Amino acid sequence: MTDSVDKDLYQRTMALIEPGDIDLVGTVVHTDLTGEEDLEMQELTVSINECLASHIGKGETYIYAGNDSSEFASNQFQGLTIDDESFVWECQQLLRKGTFDLVFYYEAGPTQAAIADDLESIEHIKNVTTVP
Template structure:
């Protein structure tokens, strides 16, 4: 697993994994994509949706953007199962110092080590964040 690339972002992500209804783990994907690369951000989110769903054993998923929901922020998305709209992951695309970091949260029973290795093998810099 990669070393923590941004301590502040790591701490903020870790805080969001605090115990709630379900135990969560996280993944920060550091990109070189800028604010003018919307299509590439979309393609990356779709690619990572597939990876997370596979390692979480959730089956087929779709990405919900929440455009019709006032509880969603811009650049916030959910991965939900096709079968019954079950939660698979949530992400936020954060523009930091000119490039995007994507922060994903998902149930802790996903194979964290395999997921991180998979995303790294795809050529992305990753920070793993484990919930308690």
């Protein structure tokens, strides 16, 4: 990470995954999508959800946008299981230097390197930084 933005996002992600009830890890996903590419961002979030869900192995998931909750910020989403609405992942979509960076965190367990490899094969993803 040579870029200060990468360092900033890495540190913010580390703060999000500090020890709590669940042992969390994360990824910072750098994209080539601009602020005008809302539909592509939605499609990318769905693709990332599918990738993370397959690695995490909690079954079928859906994406919760939190539009009906004051506890959610704009551009904050969760992946929840269809069966019992349990937590799979959470993300924040951040516009940085004209393109989106996505910060995801999820329960520790899956191999971070395998997740990063699979995510980097998805269209519009430039690179992925894992956080521990």
